[in-house]
Amino acid sequence: MPGLFILATFAAMAAFDTNWIFHIKNEEEFRHGALQIFNHQAKHNPVYSAFCHHLETDLQNIQAIEDIPFLPIQFFRSHKVITGKQEHSVVFSSSGTTGTTPSQHLVSDITIYEQSYSRCFENFYGSPSEYCILALLPSYLEREGSSLIYMVRDLIDRSGHPDSGFYLKDLNALKKKLSALEQQQVKTLLIGVSFALLDLVVGFPFQLKHTVVMETGGMKGRRKEMVRKELHQILEQSLGVTAIHSEYGMTELLSQAYSKGKGRFWCPPWMKVLSREPEDPLSLQKPGRTGGLNVIDLANIHSCSFIATQDLGKVYDDGSFEVLGRFDHAEIRGCNLMVI
Numbered sequence: 001m002p003g004l005f006i007l008a009t010f011a012a013m014a015a016f017d018t019n020w021i022f023h024i025k026n027e028e029e030f031r032h033g034a035l036q037i038f039n040h041q042a043k044h045n046p047v048y049s050a051f052c053h054h055l056e057t058d059l060q061n062i063q064a065i066e067d068i069p070f071l072p073i074q075f076f077r078s079h080k081v082i083t084g085k086q087e088h089s090v091v092f093s094s095s096g097t098t099g100t101t102p103s104q105h106l107v108s109d110i111t112i113y114e115q116s117y118s119r120c121f122e123n124f125y126g127s128p129s130e131y132c133i134l135a136l137l138p139s140y141l142e143r144e145g146s147s148l149i150y151m152v153r154d155l156i157d158r159s160g161h162p163d164s165g166f167y168l169k170d171l172n173a174l175k176k177k178l179s180a181l182e183q184q185q186v187k188t189l190l191i192g193v194s195f196a197l198l199d200l201v202v203g204f205p206f207q208l209k210h211t212v213v214m215e216t217g218g219m220k221g222r223r224k225e226m227v228r229k230e231l232h233q234i235l236e237q238s239l240g241v242t243a244i245h246s247e248y249g250m251t252e253l254l255s256q257a258y259s260k261g262k263g264r265f266w267c268p269p270w271m272k273v274l275s276r277e278p279e280d281p282l283s284l285q286k287p288g289r290t291g292g293l294n295v296i297d298l299a300n301i302h303s304c305s306f307i308a309t310q311d312l313g314k315v316y317d318d319g320s321f322e323v324l325g326r327f328d329h330a331e332i333r334g335c336n337l338m339v340i
Helices: 002-015 019-023 027-044 046-054 110-125 147-159 171-183 194-201 228-239
Strands: 090-093 104-107 132-136 165-167 188-192 211-215 245-248 257-259 271-276 290-297 306-315 321-326
Touching (some): 019 110, 090 147, 110 147, 165 171, 171 188, 171 194, 194 211, 194 228, 211 228, 290 321
Parallel strands (some): 132 165
Antiparallel strands (some): 245 257, 306 321
16 A cells, blocks of 8 residues: 555655665655655755755645756766765766766665666566676776676676676677677677777677677767767667667666667666756656656665756656757756855
């Protein structure tokens, strides 16, 4: 019964028990959980509380998730976004670009992240032990503090397959490994950053029938930027697969959305994506229109669960979404409200 879930949520919030987040079953439970987390973070997250104050948010009038203010993601670059008085145990950081300050996500309880990505992966793909997992993530592997590397390393360990592992620059070795696994008909997951997957297929066409190919986005200045549809067409033809899967995640989130093809992403039950007006970033818009993407990630219970990203996309009536680009140089309205 929803009432019992709500009572359990109140009790869990008081005791900082986060297990309820990963037992959300429907939209009503998600909405009630999100409102409870909002009330908690609006009071106990100094940065988010100040942001709501500057927006003159009447906390008593927030009765729906559509009324909740979304914190511009840039605050993770300039402020310590943390809820409560717990000390952080892990710091995840973004790669950033030249001349910019990287984002930092201060994680108080790493087990929440581990639960989030584990349950999410299993929801979409089953147990990691069913796969040989090959990771081609050079730009992430070459730096410290990547949340993606933390997740993939754990999935590789849980895979248990002797050939699972990371590949940095030896693409020939990876090609040979993929070919051998295909011949053995081993169920394989190849997860890679976009530019590295494009490097992999140069001059070496595949016909992968037992491999899921998943891109994590990002050219990182290594190649010309291209839209996801163009990227997927090139990879599908070169790898001999009918669909390219995608992972949507970022330093500032502890949850991921996945696409099994055509660029449509789906969230786990504790995560939701909404669309905001391009010209009025503090206002949400109806599904089907292009706008900025706002993310509710309940796993961010110890930082901020309500984030206005710099991604441009569309949200659909069925809850799925696609990413069309970025507001690369646009400041989300509200950032200039707080200069500390």
